[in-house]
Amino acid sequence: xxxxxxxxxxxxxxxxxxxxxxxxxxxxxxxxxxxxxxxxxxxxxxxxxxxxxxxxxxxxxxxxxxxxxxxxxxxxxxxxxxxxxxxxxxxxxxxxxxxxxxxxxxxxxxxxxxxxxxxxxxxxxxxxxxxxxxxxxxxxxxxxxxxxxxxxxxxxxxxxxxxxxxxxxxxxxxxxxxxxxxxxxxxxxxxxxxxxxxxxxxxxxxxxxxxxxxx
Amino acid sequence: xxxxxxxxxxxxxxxxxxxxxxxxxxxxxxxxxxxxxxxxxxxxxxxxxxxxxxxxxxxxxxxxxxxxxxxxxxxxxxxxxxxxxxxxxxxxxxxxxxxxxxxxxxxxxxxxxxxxxxxxxxxxxxxxxxxxxxxxxxxxxxxxxxxxxxxxxxxxxxxxxxxxxxxxxxxxxxxxxxxxxxxxxxxxxxxxxxxxxxxxxxxxxxxxxxxxxxxxxxxxxxxxxxxxxxxxxxxxxxxxxxxxxxxxxxxxxxxxxxxxxxxxxxxxxxxxxxxxxxxxxxxxxxxxxxxxxxxxxxxxxxxxxxxxxxxxxxxxxxxxxxxxxxxxxxxxxxxxxxxxxxxxxxxxxxxxxxxxxxxxxxxxxxxxxxxxxxxxxxxxxxxxxxxxxxxxxxxxxxxxxxxxxxxxxxxxxxxxxxxxxxxxxxxxxxxxxxxxxxxxxxxxxxxxxxxxxxxxxxxxxxxxxxxxxxxxxxxxxxxx
Numbered sequence: 001x002x003x004x005x006x007x008x009x010x011x012x013x014x015x016x017x018x019x020x021x022x023x024x025x026x027x028x029x030x031x032x033x034x035x036x037x038x039x040x041x042x043x044x045x046x047x048x049x050x051x052x053x054x055x056x057x058x059x060x061x062x063x064x065x066x067x068x069x070x071x072x073x074x075x076x077x078x079x080x081x082x083x084x085x086x087x088x089x090x091x092x093x094x095x096x097x098x099x100x101x102x103x104x105x106x107x108x109x110x111x112x113x114x115x116x117x118x119x120x121x122x123x124x125x126x127x128x129x130x131x132x133x134x135x136x137x138x139x140x141x142x143x144x145x146x147x148x149x150x151x152x153x154x155x156x157x158x159x160x161x162x163x164x165x166x167x168x169x170x171x172x173x174x175x176x177x178x179x180x181x182x183x184x185x186x187x188x189x190x191x192x193x194x195x196x197x198x199x200x201x202x203x204x205x206x207x208x209x210x211x212x213x214x215x
Numbered sequence: 216x217x218x219x220x221x222x223x224x225x226x227x228x229x230x231x232x233x234x235x236x237x238x239x240x241x242x243x244x245x246x247x248x249x250x251x252x253x254x255x256x257x258x259x260x261x262x263x264x265x266x267x268x269x270x271x272x273x274x275x276x277x278x279x280x281x282x283x284x285x286x287x288x289x290x291x292x293x294x295x296x297x298x299x300x301x302x303x304x305x306x307x308x309x310x311x312x313x314x315x316x317x318x319x320x321x322x323x324x325x326x327x328x329x330x331x332x333x334x335x336x337x338x339x340x341x342x343x344x345x346x347x348x349x350x351x352x353x354x355x356x357x358x359x360x361x362x363x364x365x366x367x368x369x370x371x372x373x374x375x376x377x378x379x380x381x382x383x384x385x386x387x388x389x390x391x392x393x394x395x396x397x398x399x400x401x402x403x404x405x406x407x408x409x410x411x412x413x414x415x416x417x418x419x420x421x422x423x424x425x426x427x428x429x430x431x432x433x434x435x436x437x438x439x440x441x442x443x444x445x446x447x448x449x450x451x452x453x454x455x456x457x458x459x460x461x462x463x464x465x466x467x468x469x470x471x472x473x474x475x476x477x478x479x480x481x482x483x484x485x486x487x488x489x490x491x492x493x494x495x496x497x498x499x500x501x502x503x504x505x506x507x508x509x510x511x512x513x514x515x516x517x518x519x520x521x522x523x524x525x526x527x528x529x530x531x532x533x534x535x536x537x538x539x540x541x542x543x544x545x546x547x548x549x550x551x552x553x554x555x556x557x558x559x560x561x562x563x564x565x566x567x568x569x570x571x572x573x574x575x576x577x578x579x580x581x582x583x584x585x586x587x588x589x590x591x592x593x594x595x596x597x598x599x600x601x602x603x604x605x606x607x608x609x610x611x612x613x614x615x616x617x618x619x620x621x622x623x624x625x626x627x628x629x630x631x632x633x634x635x636x637x638x639x640x641x642x643x644x645x646x647x648x649x650x651x652x653x654x655x656x657x658x659x660x661x662x663x664x665x666x667x668x669x670x671x672x673x674x675x676x677x678x679x680x681x682x683x684x685x686x687x688x689x690x691x692x693x694x695x
Contacts (some may be wrong), residue, residue, distance in 0.1 A: 060495040062450065103426070105418050108451045112498050155314055155353040156362075156383055184570065185314040185353075189326065202497055 002033065006041040009074070013046025014053075016066020018073040025077035035078065035085045043078075044121070047071045051119035055204065061112065068115035092123035094214045097139050098149035099127035101160035106153035109183060109203075113149060116203040117210060122147075133164045140173050147210050150196075152183040161186070162194040169195075178213045182206065218593040220554030222513040228520045234462035235469055238421070239271040244470040247425040250432065254477045269470075276469050279476035285522045287483040289347065289440055290408035292398050293375030293670045298346040300485075300524035302558045304591070307584055308347030309339065310528065310562035311381060311414060315571040316352060317536070319660065324571060327352035331572055332366050335564060336373030338574050338660055340669050342581040344588065347526075347559055349379040349414065351572045364390045364687035367411070368680045371398065375670035379412040379442065382430040390687045392437055397679040398672075405437075409483070412440035415475075416489075417467040419447035428474070435479035442485040442526050443471040448500050449492045457506060461513050464490050468514075485559070486518030489528035502531035502568045503544030512551040519556070526559040527552055530580050533568050537576045537653055541566055545583055553587040560584075578656035582635045589631040600629070634659075 005024070012021040021043070028038045050067035053059040059067075075082075096117050100110050107129050114126045127139060140148055148168075150161045161181050168174040178197040181190070191199035197213055200206040223231065246252050247267050256262040261270040289298045298306065315324050316331045332350045339348050350366040357365045363380060364387050370378045371394060382388060395405035415431045418424050431441060445467035447453025453460040472484050490510040491500050501507060511527040518525035529552040534540035552560050563584070564577035605618045615621045624630070635652045637644055644650070672680070 054496070057496065061493070061498045105422065105424065108498055155312060156359060159359050187314075187326070202499075204497075 002037075003041075005033070006038065006045075009038060009042025010046035010049070013043055013067050013070045013074075014050055016050075016063060016070050018066075018070045021070040021074040022077055025074040028078065029081060035082055039078070039082070043071055043074050047119050048121075051116070054116075054119070064119060065111065065115045068118040071118060093121040094123070094146040094210070095143065096122050096124045096147045096149060096210065097127060097136075097143055097145040098124060098151070099131040099136055099139075100129040100151040100153075101136075101157055101164060102130055102132045103160060104152050104154055104157035105129045106151070106183075109153065110149070110151040112203045113151075113182065113206045116207050120207045120211075122210065133160070133167050136164055137167055137171055137173065140168065140177055141171075145177055146214055147178045147180060149206075150179065150181050152181070152186060155185045158183065158185055158190065161190075161196070165194050165196060178210075180206065180209060180213070216593055216596075218554055218591050219556075220512070220551055221516060222509065222551075222555065223516045228517060231458070231462050231465060231517065232520070234459070235466040236273045236276065238463065238466040239276065239470060240273065241270070242421065242466075243268040243270040244467070245422040246428065246474065247423065248428050248432075251423070251428055251474050251478075255474065258477060271470055271473055275473050275477075279469075279473040280521055280523075282476045282480040283472060283484040283523060284481060286524070287440065288409065289377045289412055290399075290410045291346070291375060291377045292371060292410060292672065296346060296376045298377055298559075300558050301556075302346075302524075304588065305553045305557050305560050305584075306344050306346040307342075307530065307560050307580070308345070308379065308526070308562045309335065309349045309351040309577075310565055310569045311349040311351060311353075311379075313352045313565055313567075313570045313572050314355070315567070317566075317571060317573040317575075319574050319657075319664075326355040327572060328356045329354040329366065329369055332369045333373045334574060334664060335572060335577065336370050337668060338577050338663050339564075340374040340376060341663050342563070342577060342584075344584045345376070345563065345581065347377045347379050347412070347561075348374050349562065351562070351565055351569075358688060358692045360386075360691040361684075361687040363387050364394075364691070365684045367391060368394060368684040371410075371680055372672050372677055373668070375672070377410065377412065379414060381414050381416070382427065382434055384426045385430045385433050386691055387687070388430060388433045388437075390683050390691075391434070391439075393683045394680055395437075397676055397683065409438065409440055412442060412483075412485070414442045414444050414487075415471055417443075417445045417471060419445060419452035419467065420463060421467060421470075423471070423474075432475065432478040435475050435482040438479065438482055440483035440485055441471075441475055442487045443468045443475075444487045444489055445471075446489040446491065446500075448490070449506070450495075451493050451498050453490070457510050457513070460490055461510055461517070464488055464510075464514060465517055484523055485526040486514075486521060486523040487526040487528075487561070488514035488518075489561075490514065500568060501533055502528070503533040503540070503548060505547055507531065508548035508551055511548070512555050512557075515552055515555050515557040524558045526561055527557050528562075529557070529560040530563050530583065531569065532566050535567050535571075537566060537573055537579060537656075541576065542579070542583070542652075545580060546587070549583055550587045550590065553591045574660045575653055575656040578659045579635060579652055582633065582652075585631060586633065589628070592628070595629070 054064045152158045180198040181196045188199045198209045255269040316327045399405040399408045445464040449460045492506045531548045532541040532544040563580035
């Protein structure tokens, strides 16, 4: 019975079915199932497999994004309980805050990176687009992420990545977080120039980059 | 006859038009600008002020399509290069806002600098069929706030052809008008000559960008032609069928035409598009894909349906360097546009999804343009080209080399002489050092850059333009 339920959880993620994933998460709580087992045998298994399928070229982008959103839906319900339970502390490989900088409303690239990181087991907080520097700073000081991702698609808004990093330095928050940058006009040279910790030109490498930075 | 293409028939055009109207009326478009929303509301659009969304009724679209002129002239500093639209044949421009250049000396990819704008403008000046210069790169060595004005100034100094660019904020507009005045002789002359036009991109799906919207509205008062340029990509920023993505792009284009015609009735509009598809795994925008080219060709049909001059993205590639993939994709994204009579194809000289400039590629693309034009011109069946008498004179066997018609025809555009394609015998090709396309293009660029500048700007005007650039540098960066 439980094995079937775990299988359903795994499938809900692989199918990218947010509603079903949430329903199954509720049933974990209602039926007092083992949280760690539900995660490891069910939801996390699904997202890991989704990530692998994507890497193998079986899954296209929409499938990956839906899988990431499905596990997010499940996690939203389970996080309070996971925090309380003793064995649940290790579910996340690290915390990531990600945002498209102020003046720029381009969403997709950042969303893909967020989905890939979620699939890889990171706890990702996506702040959305056109996010002012002060809000990003606030998120860094409150959420204390391990990694901050800054996205910019325009040659003009790239400058804002630099601005955010300068402000982090000024507010003495820079040392507590690794900053990675991305976006079509951004390059590794630009990342160096503005004292970012890393750059990658695609989402799969962004996951490797984060792993390396936190390794 | 000339060779004709068509992607959408009348029934399909009407259906897409109706789809777009439905999107405008029922889904609405976001205008994050009080000024724009007030204008729209004042003319009968329903506005949701909290969400900054306007629902645009068809009557506003009809009115806008009526006030938008069906023909106009994009002036050039050198009047011989003026471009009357519709043009009757496809001409080319450059596509803006790349960030890299393949260095002409080393061949290495590096950050673009202002000198690249100057060099590409000089090369552009000497390529036939090229009329509209949009600085192809955002130079990394200029100050951010004044960068747009500075690269526009450098463009005018280095090419006598029409210049197009983007305006990112209102504060840039007065400097651009000052430049046009300096070249045309006065404000009224500058308005009349239309030496500057502007690209206006919507942000898919169904959004306008506040700063760019207000800047372009401001500029519309100067009657500078506006290229409306939606760029949704199937499956990411647009729906996942070419058909519906085109309907979405058209809705964005129509919403732009409406707002600019409301701001400045009669302002010239170029109906454009830069739609795309994506890499299904990474989500990256693909320019060289055939589905990208197809969508652009279809939107060119739509522009004609609205009787507006058209400027559509073409001659595109996702290849990282000039070579086989670049030529393959560029030809396939150019020829269909030529066949449907797109007025301006945008644009030449860029690779890597328009992120990287190559001066050599400009020359190669100029050749693609010429070859496509020859196909477009088709087989001319006319009395002038009816050489029955030659056939009769030569009869059976023999040759036509000594016919007067032959000698004359070999010097006409009946036979295009490709400049970059090797057409020698194998041994001659070896003897000539195995000439290939890129090497020949490199040599041509070198000749242009080392030669004297064609149609240089009068010294006094250049002085004025440089003063305007300096002032923009001083004033626009003040806040920083």
